[in-house]
Amino acid sequence: MKTLQQVLNQKTHQGIISIAPNRPVYDALVILAEYKIGALAVIRDGVLVGIFSERDYAREIVLKGRSSKTTRISEVMTEKVITGKPDELVESAMSTMLEKRFRHLPVVDNGKMLGMLSIGDILKETISYQQELIKQLENYIHS
Template sequence: MKTLQQILNNKHNQGIISIAPSRPVYDALVILAEYEIGALAVIKDGNLVGIFSERDYAREIILQGRSSKSTLISEVMTDKVITANPADLVESAMNTMLEKRIRHLPVVENGKMLGMLSIGDVLKETIDYQQELIRQLESYIHS
């Protein structure tokens, strides 16, 4: 099974898409739509300080009747960020995401964010890995 670093290396690298905590939520929504993603890293002074996701928007803006133009990211972001190490295996990331009920997992090494994986990234890699195992087993059986 691959490491998270291997998955990050194979992703179409757009760089780390992020937003500052001092920006309005509306700006984050524009970025999410532009890149067709579900979450943004919240970066302050080069450090990961939170994540802002569509889930945060739904729960903290829509359901609370707040304005996305006047509410700051820092007010509604998830600030208890669960991260992974680039050397972690995909299976470990999948387990973390399922146990913690999260859809986005920042990969961090020595305090520096290397990238973000979605549950879709991890699921795709898991399926690819299982299909390769099946192919190898079928090859072994038929030889």
Template sequence: MKTLQQLLDGKKYKEVISIAPHRPVFDALVVLAEYKIGALIVLEGQSLVGIFSERDYAREVILKGRSSKTTSIHEVMTSKVLTATPSDSVEYALSLMTEHRIRHLPVVVDGKVVGVLSIGDLVKETIAYQQELIKQLQSYIKN
């Protein structure tokens, strides 16, 4: 199975979309909509300090009656962020995300976020890997 670096290398958009923790939630929603993504990396300078997702918005802003224009990202973001390294396997990352029920996984090298993978990225790769394996096994059986 591939490494996370191989998946990142194959991604169409390699840019890490991020936002500063002091910005209002409304700004984050605009960026999420613009890029059609479900989460933003929260960076203080180059340091990963959190992740802000649609789940955070629903649970911490909407359900608590807060205003997206006056609430700062740092007030509602997830600050305990699980990360992976480029050398980790897709299988490892998928099990980590499944076990902790997260949908987005920052990939970090020396404290710097080099990419973000979604659960969809990992599932897509796992299906492709399994389909190729089935094809190889069918070919082996026929010969």
């Protein structure tokens, strides 16, 4: 099974899509729509300080009747972010994401964010690994 760094290396978009905590939520929504993603890293002075997701928007803006144009990201972002390490195996990350019930995992090494993986990225890699394993077992059986 691959490491998180190997999965990050395979992604077509290598850049980190982020937003500053002092920006309005509306700006985050524009970025999410533009890149067709579900979450943004919230970065201040080069350091990951939170994550803002569609889930945060639904729970903290829509359901509470707040304005996305006047509410700042820092007011509604998830601050306690679980991160993965580049040498962590996909299987371990998937277990953590499923157990803790979150869909976006920033990969961080020595305080520096390397990228973000979604549960879709993790599942895609897991399925690919299992398909390859099945193929190898079938070849072994037939030889």
